[in-house]
Amino acid sequence: MLRDLLIEKDFFEEIRKKALESDEEENSLDEIDLFEKAVFKRLKKKRSVKKYKKLGVTKSDLKEIIELADIVGLDVLGGPSNLDIAKDHQEWCTICGRCCRESESIFIHKDELNVLFTFNPDLKEGIIPNKQYPGHYELKDIRPCKYIDPETNRCGIYDSRPQVCRSYPLVLVESGGKSKNIINLRHSCNYSVQLVLEKSIILFDEALRRLEKN
Ligand code: SF4
Ligand code: SF4
Structure with missing residues (x-):
């Protein structure tokens, strides 16, 4: 429900399918699943569903927001790009090697x-x-x-x-004749998990703002 306030459902499903197909080499489906679980664990601590229960927010909303944060740069919604966020938070790299x-x-x-x-x-x-x-x-x-x-x-x-x-953890890929930075969605990379978490928080807050306004 929340994600639909940010992006039209059919359009999202179409771009998610395309992104997963084209990024398969970098991000396998099993790995993405593990990755999204790792982000979800952290997001539910930052944005507790209980707090927004009255507004109808559920765990599924958090999961859907994460799916959006995985594949869409916030710059298309008027926010910071993946690169902007990543370069401001090099401390997220734990130097695990x-x-x-x-x-x-x-x-x-x-x-x-x-x-x-x-x-x-x-x-x-x-x-x-x-x-x-x-x-x-x-x-x-x-x-x-x-x-x-x-x-x-x-x-x-x-x-x-x-x-x-x-x-x-950004990887440059060609898409439709253009280059874009996608996030290498590895659950074992703290930098990637934090990056998608940060984007998810921004998206969640924006969706909530729109929900409350309606
Ligand atoms: S895997 Fe991620 S957290 Fe670990 S060293 Fe590489 S960028 Fe840093
Ligand atoms: S992979 Fe790149 S950053 Fe890591 S040790 Fe090798 S050259 Fe250095």
């Missing part, structure tokens, strides 16, 4: 090479042609990335790390 240990591939755009080699000439030995995107590159030694410090989880080439590492 999972992204550096578990990533299937660390993409390097061909235009990044000059800058990367200028700051770290040794990197030349650690880069190979990208198997999926001809003309681009990727790190050679991954899972775990050879540059992660096993004790501190810090990046050994932090100042010259690839752009995908700088943007994580």
Whole structure:
């Protein structure tokens, strides 16, 4: 019910289906399920259903709001973009190192090479042609990335790390000829969970404001 105050139901279902299909490579359905449960656990503490019971708000409303926060950048609704929120909250990264240990591939755009080699000439030995995107590159030694410090989880080439590492947990994808930053929905990444939680709170409050106004 709450989500319908923010976006038309059929339209939401259509874009959710498309987003899940196109993002399948990054976010499997099982992983999304675990992820949404992790956000829900935190959201119900921040926005208790009990408090809004009189207005008819239920747990399903929270779940529906999270589904919207997963896939829609708030900038389309006049709010901050995924990137704006993420860059203001780097403290959400717990430096657990999972992204550096578990990533299937660390993409390097061909235009990044000059800058990367200028700051770290040794990197030349650690880069190979990208198997999926001809003309681009990727790190050679991954899972775990050879540059992660096993004790501190810090990046050994932090100042010259690839752009995908700088943007994580946001992932740049092509959609309809345009680039957009989607969130890598990993339940084990505190940064991703907090990011969707923050968006869910903003969406919940806006929906509630509209509900009370009606
Ligand atoms: S971005 Fe996420 S997975 Fe990577 S270190 Fe930070 S919290 Fe861990
Ligand atoms: S280059 Fe650094 S930030 Fe990127 S995956 Fe390796 S250790 Fe992590």
